[in-house]
Amino acid sequence: MFCRTKVRRNKDGSTVEYLQIVESVREEGKIRQRIICTLGRLDELKDRDITRLAESLQRFSKEKELAGLARDALACLWSRQVGPAWVMRRLFEMTGLADILVKEADTTKIAFNVKEAVFAMVLNRLMDPCSKRQVSEWAAKDVYEPPFAALELQHYYRALDFLADRKDAIEEELFARTRDLFNQELSLVFFDTTTTYFEGMKAQPAAFCYSKDHRPDRLQVVIGLLIDASGTPIAHQVLPGRTADMHAFLDAIKACTRRFNLRRIVMVGDRGMANAKTVKALEEAGYEYILGVKMRRGKEVHETVLSRAGRFHKVDETLEVKNVEVNGRRYVICYNPEEARRDAEVRREVIASLEKKLGRGIKPLIGNRMYARYLTFDKEHASLNRTLIDDEARYDGKYVLMTNTALPTEDIARAYKQLWMVEYAFREMKSNLDLRPVYHFAESRIRGHIMVCFLAFYLETIFHRRLAEIAPEARPSSVLADLARVHAVKIKNGDKTAIIRTELTGDAHLAFRAARLQVPSRVLQT
Numbered sequence: 001m002f003c004r005t006k007v008r009r010n011k012d013g014s015t016v017e018y019l020q021i022v023e024s025v026r027e028e029g030k031i032r033q034r035i036i037c038t039l040g041r042l043d044e045l046k047d048r049d050i051t052r053l054a055e056s057l058q059r060f061s062k063e064k065e066l067a068g069l070a071r072d073a074l075a076c077l078w079s080r081q082v083g084p085a086w087v088m089r090r091l092f093e094m095t096g097l098a099d100i101l102v103k104e105a106d107t108t109k110i111a112f113n114v115k116e117a118v119f120a121m122v123l124n125r126l127m128d129p130c131s132k133r134q135v136s137e138w139a140a141k142d143v144y145e146p147p148f149a150a151l152e153l154q155h156y157y158r159a160l161d162f163l164a165d166r167k168d169a170i171e172e173e174l175f176a177r178t179r180d181l182f183n184q185e186l187s188l189v190f191f192d193t194t195t196t197y198f199e200g201m202k203a204q205p206a207a208f209c210y211s212k213d214h215r216p217d218r219l220q221v222v223i224g225l226l227i228d229a230s231g232t233p234i235a236h237q238v239l240p241g242r243t244a245d246m247h248a249f250l251d252a253i254k255a256c257t258r259r260f261n262l263r264r265i266v267m268v269g270d271r272g273m274a275n276a277k278t279v280k281a282l283e284e285a286g287y288e289y290i291l292g293v294k295m296r297r298g299k300e301v302h303e304t305v306l307s308r309a310g311r312f313h314k315v316d317e318t319l320e321v322k323n324v325e326v327n328g329r330r331y332v333i334c335y336n337p338e339e340a341r342r343d344a345e346v347r348r349e350v351i352a353s354l355e356k357k358l359g360r361g362i363k364p365l366i367g368n369r370m371y372a373r374y375l376t377f378d379k380e381h382a383s384l385n386r387t388l389i390d391d392e393a394r395y396d397g398k399y400v401l402m403t404n405t406a407l408p409t410e411d412i413a414r415a416y417k418q419l420w421m422v423e424y425a426f427r428e429m430k431s432n433l434d435l436r437p438v439y440h441f442a443e444s445r446i447r448g449h450i451m452v453c454f455l456a457f458y459l460e461t462i463f464h465r466r467l468a469e470i471a472p473e474a475r476p477s478s479v480l481a482d483l484a485r486v487h488a489v490k491i492k493n494g495d496k497t498a499i500i501r502t503e504l505t506g507d508a509h510l511a512f513r514a515a516r517l518q519v520p521s522r523v524l525q526t
Contacts, residue, residue, distance in 0.1 A: 001021065001022070001023045001036065002021075002022065002023075003019060003020065003021055003022075004019075004020055004022055004033070005017050005018065005019055005020070005042060006018045006020050006038075016041055016043075017041070017042040017043065018038050018039075018040065018041055018042065019038070019039040019040060019041075019042045019045060020035055020036075020037070020038045020039065021035075021036040021037050021038075021039065022034060022035050022036060023036055039053075074491060074492070074493050075491065075492045075493075076489060076490070076491050076492075077490040077491065077492055077497070078141075078489070078490050079487045079488070079489045079490075080141070080142060080143055080144040080487060080488050081127070081142060081143050081144065081484055081486070081487055081488075082143070082144040082145075082486055082487055082488040082501060083483040083484060083485070083486030083487075083504075083508060083511070084123065084126065084127045084143075084480065084483050084484055085123060085143055085144065085145045086486075086512075086515075086517065086520065087463070087483060087511045087512060087514075087515045087517060088119075088122070088123055088126060088459060088463075089119065089123075089145075090515040090516070090517045091459050091462050091463055091466075091515055092119055092122070092459065094515070094516075095174065095177065095178075095458075095459070095462060096173070096174065096177040097170075097174065097455065097458075097459075098115055098119070100170055100173040100174065101114055101115040101118055101170070102114075102115050103173075104162075104166045104169055104170065105162070108162070110158070110162065112150075112151070112152075112155045112158070113147065113150065113151070113155075114159055114162050116147045116148060116150075116151060117151055117155045117156055117158075117159035118159050118162075118163065118452070118455070120135060120139045120145070120148050120151060120156070121135055121156060121159065121160075121452045122452055122455050122456045122459060123143070123145075124138055124139070125452055125453055125456035126456050126459065126460060126480075127143075127480075127484060128142070132153075132156045132157060132160070132449075133153060135156055136151070136152065136153040136156060139151060144487075144488035144499070144524075157445065159448070160444065160445045160447075160448025160449060160451075160452070161444045161445070161448060162448070163447070163448040163451040163452065164443075164444040164445070164446075164447035164448040164451065165444070167447065167451050168235075168259060170451075170455075171234070171235045171236075171259075172259055172260065174458070175234055175235070175260055178232065187228065187229060187265045187266070188228070188229040188265070188266050188268055188415055188418070189226055189227070189228060189229075189234070189256065189265050189266070189267055189268065190226070190227045190228075190229075190268045190269075190418060190419055190421060190422050191224065191225070191226050191227075191249060191252045191267060191268070191269050191273070191422070192224070192225060192269070192270060192419060192422040192423065192426070193222055193223065193224045193225070193248045193249075193272070194222075194223050194225075194426040195220045195221065195222055195223070196220060196221060196223060196450075221238055221239065221240065221446065222237075222238075222239040222240065222248055223236060223237065223238060223239075223426075223450060224236060224237035224239065224248040224249070224251065224252055225237075225422055225425055225426065226252055226255070226256070227421055227422050227425060229418070230465065231421045231424075231425075231461055231464075231465075232458070232461050232462070232465075233425060233454060233457055233458050233461065234260070235255060235259070235260070236450065236451075236454050237251055237252065237255070238446070238447050238450055239251070244272075246272070246273060246275055246277065246278055249269055249273040249278050250277070250278060250281050252267075253267065253278070253281050253282060253285055253287065256285075256287070257285050265287060265288070266287070266288040266289060266290060266405055266407075266415065267282060267287050267288070267289045267290070267291075268289070268290045268291075268415055268416060268418070268419060269289070269290075269291050269292070269419075270291075270292045270419060271291075271292040271293060271294050273291055273292075274291040274292060274293045274294070274402060278291075279291070279402075283404065288403070288404055288405040289402075289403060289404060289405070290401055290402075290403045290405065290412055290415055290416050291401065291402050291403070292399060292400070292401055292402075292416065293331075293400050293401065293402045295395055295398070295399070295400050296395070300326055300327070300329075301331070301400055304326050305324050305326055305331045305333065305400060306333065306394055306395075306398070306400070308324045308326070310322050310323075310324070312333075312335055313409065313410070315410045315413065315414075317337075317338075318336050318337075318338060318339075319334060319335070319336060319410075319413060319417075320334070320335040320336075320337070321333065321334055321335070321409045321410055321412075321413045322335070322409070323409045329402065329404075330402070330403050330404065330405075331400055331401065331402055331403075332400070332401040332403060332409050332412050332413060333398060333399075333400050334398065334399050334400070334401065334413045334416075335397055335398050336397045336398075337397060338397070339396075339397040340396040340397025340398070341396075341397070342397075343395070343396040343397055344393065344396050347389070347392060347393075347396075350374070351374065351384070351389065354374060354375070354384065355384070358382060358383075358384075374388060374389055401413070401416050425457060428457060428460070460476075463476065463511075463514060463515070464476045466514040466515065466516075467479060467510060467511070467514040469514075470510065470513050470514055471507075471510050471513075471514075474507055474510055478506070478507060479506075479507045479508070479510050479511050479514075480511065481506075482504075482505055482506030482507045482508040482511075483508045483511040485502070485505055485506070485508065486501060486502055486504060486505075486508055487501070487502045488500070488501055488502075488524055489501070489502060496526075497526075498523060498524075498525060498526045499523075499524040499525040499526075500522050500523050500524060501520060501522055501524055504519065
């Protein structure tokens, strides 16, 4: 049904235009227009009459009055992102994190809503990371989440102090609610460390030292992260900047025993963790372990393990394994044929370049570690160390693991390869969640900021896992991008206002399915 104009020609040759309401009907297989009524001559109808008629008709429409025809009176007051807030709040509550924060806050004298302040900071990390000062403005103007309206800037800073103070309790409660992940006979726990730096020069417990971010000019702290076999973070540590990986690993072992009461687990760590002290601590705690070892520095590995005869067992195209036992200790040698070819090719190129440079004097070569390792220096002369070059071929494409588990050799190799999950976690926290740089000076604020990033990564991990269950081919980043396009829009028509949501586009619906959440109705508030 629609309006049209009909022109009628008079006998004197003049024309008159009429406004009609018609509908399209099908008669004998053809579409025809049937006149419902004629409203009158268009030249005699006034604009206000047509407007009044449109407004009166709107009262009988099934759609909301605000979506009517009175366009001149319709105004959009604001548009704010709402999709991510809905989905992440659902996960925030389903994981028990919301209840944990309320429970911990109830033991304090804090009067503001700590739970909402923490959720706002976590949501901001996930969708649009910015400083805590900017979070206050973002929560008030860029996202539609009514509980945020009562929050002030001071509440966010005080929430950081709260998180720093209650970090261990929150992590332990979260783990207790998901400990079914560890109800298996055997569980893997992965550990690794990274560093993060600060822009301020008074941060504690930061220090100047070796930086994995390549920023030795900045104060930094060491962060250790424990992750389970599914990739879900268990706990994190914030340690002084000069803490060695070995000491961080020892603290992680104590945490597993004291805080989480984990008994039947396999700790997986890289080469920086493997030494006599950590191995002794693991064995005293009753833990099994899979640790990478340094092939060139350990005498037992260098002289005995790598020299032990035996055939490799093929696991797949990129992995072959061999089990070796020396002095009652079990080692697994892992070999990647493709990586071995690349290592050999790189070494050939280095040696060829070095042979050309030797004729130009040794001075430019002394400080170059890549070149110096292949040279033998004698006063002002240098020559290629052919013995070392031939020995290097033994390491091509290989890495060695030390373990006390009874797992099959291929399972040990696969478990160690899963350490990428921790590396991914650090990359995610540093890039998408903007862990660094940190502008806080006070220790509690630093620890609180890192805790916010930890909780954001925790929710993100849960979301990715649930999404993979319902749509294995979906890309989480694309789903979240589509979800971010769902906005709440406040519109006004005359003296009436309402808040409506925009339509879901792309894969946004998958986010709601993953969170087991029904899509809210179009009209959010009238």
